Amino acid sequence: MEATLDLPETGDAPFSLDLSDDQRELRDWAHGFAERTIRPAAAEWDEREETPWPIIQEAAKIGLYGFEGLAQFYSDPTGLTLPIVNEELFWGDAGIGMAIFGTTLAVAGIVGNGSGEQIGEWVPQCFGTVEDPKVASFCVSEPDAGSDVSALRTRAKYDAAKDEWILNGQKAWATNGGIANVHVVVASVEPELGARGQASFVIPPNTPGLEMGTKVKKHGLRASHTADVFLADCRIPGSCLLGGRAKLDERLARTREGVRSRGQAAMATFEASRPTVGAQAIGIARAAYEYALQYARDREQFGRAIIENQAIAFTLADMKMEIDAARLLVWRASWMGRTGKPFAAAEGSMSKLKAGEVAVWATERAIQILGGNGYTREFPVERWHRDAKIYTIFEGTSEIQRLVIARAISGVHIR
Numbered sequence: 001m002e003a004t005l006d007l008p009e010t011g012d013a014p015f016s017l018d019l020s021d022d023q024r025e026l027r028d029w030a031h032g033f034a035e036r037t038i039r040p041a042a043a044e045w046d047e048r049e050e051t052p053w054p055i056i057q058e059a060a061k062i063g064l065y066g067f068e069g070l071a072q073f074y075s076d077p078t079g080l081t082l083p084i085v086n087e088e089l090f091w092g093d094a095g096i097g098m099a100i101f102g103t104t105l106a107v108a109g110i111v112g113n114g115s116g117e118q119i120g121e122w123v124p125q126c127f128g129t130v131e132d133p134k135v136a137s138f139c140v141s142e143p144d145a146g147s148d149v150s151a152l153r154t155r156a157k158y159d160a161a162k163d164e165w166i167l168n169g170q171k172a173w174a175t176n177g178g179i180a181n182v183h184v185v186v187a188s189v190e191p192e193l194g195a196r197g198q199a200s201f202v203i204p205p206n207t208p209g210l211e212m213g214t215k216v217k218k219h220g221l222r223a224s225h226t227a228d229v230f231l232a233d234c235r236i237p238g239s240c241l242l243g244g245r246a247k248l249d250e251r252l253a254r255t256r257e258g259v260r261s262r263g264q265a266a267m268a269t270f271e272a273s274r275p276t277v278g279a280q281a282i283g284i285a286r287a288a289y290e291y292a293l294q295y296a297r298d299r300e301q302f303g304r305a306i307i308e309n310q311a312i313a314f315t316l317a318d319m320k321m322e323i324d325a326a327r328l329l330v331w332r333a334s335w336m337g338r339t340g341k342p343f344a345a346a347e348g349s350m351s352k353l354k355a356g357e358v359a360v361w362a363t364e365r366a367i368q369i370l371g372g373n374g375y376t377r378e379f380p381v382e383r384w385h386r387d388a389k390i391y392t393i394f395e396g397t398s399e400i401q402r403l404v405i406a407r408a409i410s411g412v413h414i415r
């Protein structure tokens with residue numbers, strides 16, 4: 001007799017990878033902008049190495065750049081809309097994508113650490129208006145504190161008589177540094193407490209004492225502005241301490257007593273943003289994969305399309321598989337972050353690590369598939385390869401992500 005299995009209706013399945021109508025609509029909308037406006041301008045702005053203000057303004061006009069747009073992406077209860085939109089924009093171009101999305105890191109710093117009032121006051125100023133768009137900058141890294149965020153030397157001292165904070169120090173590598181309307185700066189309030197003695201501050205527009213240093217000439221992501229920022233007796237109102245004085249004092253007191261707190265200003269921001277950064281890397285990888293697939297169909301050698309060779313076809317199969325695998329890690333981490341699941345195995349780091357390494361590998365493979373053409377600036381894959389490389393470096397290098405994951409899964413303080 002044949003055994004039968006009574007399967008429940010799949011319509012009730014609690015797990016689904018189907019995108020909702022809203023998610024599909026936003027994805028297609030972002031893709032349309034990337035295809036029509038970003039991709040055609042990519043080579044030009046990469047060569048110019050300048051912030052593409054006209055394109056930021058176009059994004060603002062359609063509501064893609066601004067407080068409302070971002071709020072709409074964030075509001076998706078599954079957490080997927082933000083990575084989906086990022087993937088599409090960075091599929092268009094990563095340099096321009098970062099010029100548009102670099103502001104969100106500062107916004108994440110304000111939202112992650114600030115009060116409701118501070119969020120309402122500063123986030124709109126990060127974006128400016130459609131007529132006069134602005135950008136924002138999140139400044140953590142310093143010349144001697146990159147991976148080791150606990151080594152920050154920028155100091156914030158409180159002047160009780162004037163209810164002002166005075167910041168002094170040098171920030172390195174700041175995306176939009178010096179050209180931003182709003183800078184969010186992580187500084188040390190009590191250096192002896194390391195990362196737990198740090199806090200985040202908003203530097204309002206045109207504050208004296210904040211100056212841009214050298215603009216960095218980069219390997220990739222060249223439409224995105226990167227520069228040092230100098231803070232010399234930079235005075236800001238007491239209310240610019242994100243989260244407020246009472247919260248900071250309480251956290252510092254607990255730390256002094258040896259109670260472990262979760263409040264590491266920079267880390268809280270990076271934790272939340274890593275899956276989104278991973279989605280950007282996937283956008284670059286997918287662009288390269290799609291381009292290489294088409295090229296392999298069209299290009300003939302030895303009397304047949306090069307895709308008919310297993311060496312090429314299997315590479316494309318692996319590219320597709322790795323990109324899809326990375327996306328699943330990004331979606332999982334985004335969903336976990338949005339639904340408040342703890343990253344017990346550092347799933348946020350996993351997603352960014354995998355996506356960054358896939359992007360570097362896939363874009364390098366794409367150059368190989370295009371042969372000599374892949375190595376020239378007449379074709380976009382060399383740019384994608386240059387752009388991809390930053391994804392194993394910023395927001396925590398690949399080594400640091402492995403350290404975070406290894407510590408999370410083992411509980412051992414691995415160095």
Ligand SMILES: Cc1cc2nc3c(=O)[nH]c(=O)nc-3n(C[C@H](O)[C@H](O)[C@H](O)COP(=O)(O)OP(=O)(O)OC[C@H]3O[C@@H](n4cnc5c(N)ncnc54)[C@H](O)[C@@H]3O)c2cc1C
Pocket residue numbers: 105137138139140141143145146147148172173174175176218221226390393394395396397398399400403415
């Ligand atoms: C284009 C660009 C944009 C950026 N944007 C911003 C921004 O907006 N805001 C901001 O604050 N910063 C920004 N950064 C800085 C970026 O986050 C740092 O470059 C990054 O964190 C690495 O720091 P570092 O460059 O000092 O490298 P280092 O920390 O000096 O690392 C050098 C090498 O040593 C390895 N290493 C270090 N420590 C360990 C360890 N314990 N175990 C194993 N390996 C280790 C690293 O993985 C790396 O391979 C940006 C950087 C770039 C290039």
